[in-house]
Amino acid sequence: MKIQLTSTRKLWYTTMLVFAIFAFNPMFGQSNTTTSQKGKTIKGIVSNESGPILGANVILKDTNMGVVTNEKGEFTFPTALKTGDVLVISFIGYKTKEFKIKDTTTFIKLTIYEEVFEFTGAPNSNKRYKSKRNN
Amino acid sequence: MRRITYIFLFIFVFQSNAQIADFKTVKFDKADKIALKYKDENLSNLPQLSYKLTSELTTDIERFRAIFKWVCSNISNDYSMFTRNMRKRRRYRNDSVKLAAWNAEFKKTAFKKLLKKNRTVCTGYAYLVKELASLAGIECKIVNGHARTSTINIETLDINSPNHSWNAVKLNDKWYLCDPTWASGIPNPTTYRFQFYFNDGFFLSDPNIFSINHYPQNEEWFLLAEEKPTFNMFLEAPVIYGNAYNYFSNHLEPKKLDNTVKQNEKVTFRYRLLKNINKNDVHLIVEKNENEKKVKPSFISTEKTTLIFEHAFDFRGYYDVHLYIKNDLIATYSFEVKK
Structure with a gap:
């Protein structure tokens, strides 16, 4: 039986074809294109003096958006970032660092350093003082 | 009319506390409520914690209050850690190599304990307050120095070896003092275990009363314009307790x-x-x-x-x-x- 290609049918096939092209073709779109207005995906690695660290916090300054480094010290920032955005890298016991995204930034390599201080501590007390001379 | 005046006085004058007088129109209900709301947060993500505590508040004083209140209500003071540290520090007092090694080792365990168990000693409180405040864009410093309490034997105090840490914070271009460790609680009188008991007197305390039992290593942190006490004056000063900070702005x-x-x-x-x-x-x-x-x-x-x-x-x-x-x-x- 011969299929007649009516104009309705033609339109239907074309629509399906167009749909198929867009639906099954993975779109990497904006990522890694520095000129894009929507921003770019930033990856990086955070280390201390002895190597990459797990659990460092990387956040976009003044927001709640962020990510935590994995056991290799790596992170991929979950949202696209623009030039001029500031990432804050922090880890308990270390000095917090800020990193400004430049035009050319795609991968960040950062070393954070320990806070320099000595732990001390005197707890307060409500225990009534007793002088030695009053015996 | 008179009644209204009294009510006004009651609210705005009698509640004012120390340097807090600078902020007498600011109410901390909202900040305190936020600190309470995030009671179960841990310390694994300080930027996020700082954001949660501060993003709903509009003024720096309220933001700082939420941070201070959170730290003082969630971090407990580890007395055994304190005793062990002071003992070692005293033992290695004249051996700088061993002292540095001990400090490095203790710092590591201290941060681990802070992260895992929310327990620390003074420097841990001061560090957390500073860190959370800085993350919220508030300038805050750790002040190291000497503290005097009823149970500290002053003969063991050495001007070169501080025993306490607290904070200085800049709000509206003015520096203020606070002591998060002492604001968080005191040892239970019978069991000697740490007990949470928030003392508002150590939040933005008046520098005058503060100098009676706090001696900063760097004298600029007295925040006193006039005569600053010497170390001997500090050692000879009367013993004042936490409650003094709730009644007095200065001890004369x-x-x-x-x-x-x-x-x-x-x-x-x-x-x-x-x-x-x-x-x-x-x-x-x-x-x-x-x-x-x-x-x-x-x-x-x-x-x-x-x-x-x-x-x-x-x-x-x-x-x-x-x-x-x-x-x-x-x-x-x-x-x-x-x-």
Whole structure:
């Protein structure tokens, strides 16, 4: 039986074809294109003096958006970032660092350093003082 | 109309606390509520914690309050850690290599404990307050120095080896002092285990009362414009307790813990008040040879925000004198009474 290609049918096939092209073709779109207005995906690695660290916090300054480094010290920032955005890298016991995204930034390599201080501590007390001379 | 005036006074004057007087129109209900709301947060993500505590608040003072309140209500003071650290620091006092090694090792365990168990010693409190405040864009510093409490033997204090840390914070271009460790709680009197008990007096305390039992290593952090106490003056100062910070903005007299007076000589006690108090609430416990007596001061005045009273000793001997307002222990002095 011969299929007649009516104009309705033609339109239907074309629509399906167009749909198929867009639906099954993975779109990497904006990522890694520095000129894009929507921003770019930033990856990086955070280390201390002895190597990459797990659990460092990387956040976009003044927001709640962020990510935590994995056991290799790596992170991929979950949202696209623009030039001029500031990432804050922090880890308990270390000095917090800020990193400004430049035009050319795609991968960040950062070393954070320990806070320099000595732990001390005197707890307060409500225990009534007793002088030695009053015996 | 008069009633309205009194209500106004009650709200805006009597609640004012120390340097907090600068912020008397600011209410901390919202900040305190936020601190409570995030009670179960841990320390694994400080930027996020700082954001949660501060993003709903509009002024720096409120933001800082939420951070301070959170730290003081969620971090407990580890006394065994404190004792072990002080013992080692004292032992290695004259051995800089060993001392540095100990400090490095202790710092590591201290941060681990802070992260996993929310337990620390003073520097941990000061560090957290500083870190969370900085993440919120508030300038805050750790101040190291000496502290004096009723249980610290001053003979063990060495000017080169600080025993306490607290914070200085810049709000509206002015520096303020606070002590998160002491604001968080005190040891239970019987079990000696840490007990949360928030003391508002250590939040933006008046630098004058603060200098009675805090001696910063760098004297700029006294935040006192006039005469700053010397280390000896600090060591000789009377013992004041946490409650003193809720009643006084300054302690004026007697200047020393140990005093020598003559029999029947009048001793003057003088304090700058933070809030109005009832004269009848002031009393002394005078202790001599294991006997103690509750005494009402012979003369007492609370005019011009200054509390003044006098006491004289009838007999010779050694006395410990404790000042109380209601049931709150405020300060202790010792007297040798001679003929």
